[in-house]
Amino acid sequence: MRVGATSVALPGLTMFKKVLIANRGEIAVRIIRTCREMGIQTVAVYSEVDKTALHVLEADEAVGLGSAEPNHSYLNIDRLLAAARKTGAEAIHPGYGFLAENPVFAERCRQDGVIFIGPPAQAIRDLGNKTVARTIMSRAGVPVIPGLHQTSEDLQVFSREAERLGYPIIIKAAAGGGGKGMRTVSDLSDLPEAFQSCRSEAEKAFGDGSLYLEKHLESPRHVEFQILADSFGNVVHLFERECSIQRRHQKIIEETPSPALTSDLRRQMGQAAVAAARASGYVNAGTVEFLLDRDGNFYFLEVNTRLQVEHPITEVTTGLDLVRCQLEIAAGQALTFRQEEIQPRGWAIECRIYAEDPEAQFLPSPGKILTLREPSGPGIRLDSGIRAGFEVPMEYDPILSKLIVYAENREAARQRMIRALENYVILGINTTIPFLLEVFKSAEFREGRTRTDFIDRHFEGWKPDRGKADLARIAFAAHDRCRVRTSTGEKASAPDRLSPWQTLGEWRL
Amino acid sequence: MAGRYELKIGDEVKTLEWLPGEGPDQARVRISEAEYSVRFQAVDDHQILLQVGGRTVQAFVAGGANGKYVFIEGGVYRVEELDQARKRKSRGGLDETPAEVTPPMPAVVVRLLVREGETVAKGQGLVVVTAMKMETTLKAPFDGVVKQIKTTLQAKVMPGDQLVEIEERKAS
Numbered sequence: 001m002r003v004g005a006t007s008v009a010l011p012g013l014t015m016f017k018k019v020l021i022a023n024r025g026e027i028a029v030r031i032i033r034t035c036r037e038m039g040i041q042t043v044a045v046y047s048e049v050d051k052t053a054l055h056v057l058e059a060d061e062a063v064g065l066g067s068a069e070p071n072h073s074y075l076n077i078d079r080l081l082a083a084a085r086k087t088g089a090e091a092i093h094p095g096y097g098f099l100a101e102n103p104v105f106a107e108r109c110r111q112d113g114v115i116f117i118g119p120p121a122q123a124i125r126d127l128g129n130k131t132v133a134r135t136i137m138s139r140a141g142v143p144v145i146p147g148l149h150q151t152s153e154d155l156q157v158f159s160r161e162a163e164r165l166g167y168p169i170i171i172k173a174a175a176g177g178g179g180k181g182m183r184t185v186s187d188l189s190d191l192p193e194a195f196q197s198c199r200s201e202a203e204k205a206f207g208d209g210s211l212y213l214e215k216h217l218e219s220p221r222h223v224e225f226q227i228l229a230d231s232f233g234n235v236v237h238l239f240e241r242e243c244s245i246q247r248r249h250q251k252i253i254e255e256t257p258s259p260a261l262t263s264d265l266r267r268q269m270g271q272a273a274v275a276a277a278r279a280s281g282y283v284n285a286g287t288v289e290f291l292l293d294r295d296g297n298f299y300f301l302e303v304n305t306r307l308q309v310e311h312p313i314t315e316v317t318t319g320l321d322l323v324r325c326q327l328e329i330a331a332g333q334a335l336t337f338r339q340e341e342i343q344p345r346g347w348a349i350e351c352r353i354y355a356e357d358p359e360a361q362f363l364p365s366p367g368k369i370l371t372l373r374e375p376s377g378p379g380i381r382l383d384s385g386i387r388a389g390f391e392v393p394m395e396y397d398p399i400l401s402k403l404i405v406y407a408e409n410r411e412a413a414r415q416r417m418i419r420a421l422e423n424y425v426i427l428g429i430n431t432t433i434p435f436l437l438e439v440f441k442s443a444e445f446r447e448g449r450t451r452t453d454f455i456d457r458h459f460e461g462w463k464p465d466r467g468k469a470d471l472a473r474i475a476f477a478a479h480d481r482c483r484v485r486t487s488t489g490e491k492a493s494a495p496d497r498l499s500p501w502q503t504l505g506e507w508r509l
Numbered sequence: 510m511a512g513r514y515e516l517k518i519g520d521e522v523k524t525l526e527w528l529p530g531e532g533p534d535q536a537r538v539r540i541s542e543a544e545y546s547v548r549f550q551a552v553d554d555h556q557i558l559l560q561v562g563g564r565t566v567q568a569f570v571a572g573g574a575n576g577k578y579v580f581i582e583g584g585v586y587r588v589e590e591l592d593q594a595r596k597r598k599s600r601g602g603l604d605e606t607p608a609e610v611t612p613p614m615p616a617v618v619v620r621l622l623v624r625e626g627e628t629v630a631k632g633q634g635l636v637v638v639t640a641m642k643m644e645t646t647l648k649a650p651f652d653g654v655v656k657q658i659k660t661t662l663q664a665k666v667m668p669g670d671q672l673v674e675i676e677e678r679k680a681s
Binding site (some may be wrong): 355356357358359360363364365366367370371373394395396397398421422423424425427428430431433434437464465466467468469470471472473474475476477478479480481482 | 512514516518519521523525526536538540543545547549551555557559561566568569570571577578579580581582583584585586588590613614615616635640641642643647665678
């Protein structure tokens, strides 16, 4: 059955009247929309450069936090709590990034009597430390990547373990994440150097230089499971998302279902994800990430204790609104559906649109959006944080929006994505749209051969296809002709603005 | 009304000749060896409906700092009109020096790696800037001595801004 019946806010059931969203951009907008549908008042927060950002325009109220510098605005716990107090918000949704996985913030909310919409601080803390998380998981019978379960400062411990596992191995920072503080080592002679440089990088980036070691898996897939857990011990999973296509360890394309899972493997991994949530005392929405090797073995990677960027693909295939679920769980309601009632349908793909220049090593590309036309149509969802005229600030993440398509099968979804991207016009800054288009058009993607080294293997040193350069030159000149005529008032002979009274002859429209 | 455009896309410069067509919304366009028959119609300030050969194309055009962005079916082309580029150069003169220490994108200065008077080698890091959580190190374009540091920590800087002036040391 379809699970449209996630609990209706029945009279007598508590629900927040007002929620503060401690974030910006597309995720803040997305959270505001569900709140509005549920009749919950919303409070946006903003920094100096975001005064007229989309999330501010869409919220019921907005509170300025300070300068663009994240520490003075979106990362400033004191100011966020003061804003909640001032506006009377009963709960705070952290979105993703910024303070979403900061146990101190969750704890401070609790102390201030504000509900943090996310897991308990202790779960965030435990799962944020990789060795603690590995220990919790292996005790619960969840397979972890072979390697050390404790950090060590002794190079001998590393070389012995590496010898036992066989090279290549990977050295990781216990406090690490996002691809930082990691070194792959393929030979004993490289170990001391990698150990030292990884430690100093981890100290700098996380203030904690403790390291451990794992077996390196050869071009694995990244497959994660969405989980939901309420405060009454009910835990379900909402199936998987395949997120293997990454650049600099950042996901750029996600899909569900995974082309790599059999129904048997899916059931096993789903059970492992639920066990992982139970073992860590998890409450609210979370994601259990796994690596899947070529032989179909899966290993626990980490738990993301927040709403994921790629959550919409799960929403469109399960029919659930994850933000609604999060709000209900945080308000103390129980899950109203059981595992066997959740039945995903069809195929969904998401891609992330970044303000980066794909022609110049993906350098950040902040600036003003001059023209914006967004794709629409059957099976298309766009979660966007931008508008025409908006100045995309240089201080934050380059994510502009997420384009999500849904169709009956993978190939139809892929074709729909190509069509939607071809209709997505963002001019004034550089975006990754032209690059994404070529990824979706590639034979490797079409055949589902998506592994974590996909981009390096198939799109290294990518240059855009200039096949339509002459058309672009013609458009430039035509635009110039139209403008010249408009500005000089030479109207009679000019192809003026399109009007319904003009005949188009044999034009195909 | 005929016209001529020197249009650069990437590294490729081509001359486009715009010749009158049969009607006011038509033209014949020559680019290198190729000739196209074109119908065109402005939809609004940024949108052009084109028919080139037998094919209908919606194009979007918007002005940027260095030329215009042209959108065709998901592809974005940065088109620079060379005439204009030459004018800009004669005003600023910056573009002609490949030796400038300038950020490739709008950014904030987070670290200064050298001091005035310091001798630097070609390729040595001078300034670290950050934008959208990504750091970029600007390097010395040649061997020389740091003559002047023209920026400060936390300064917002733009492409074209000279952050460090280096006096080149010629090989003797």
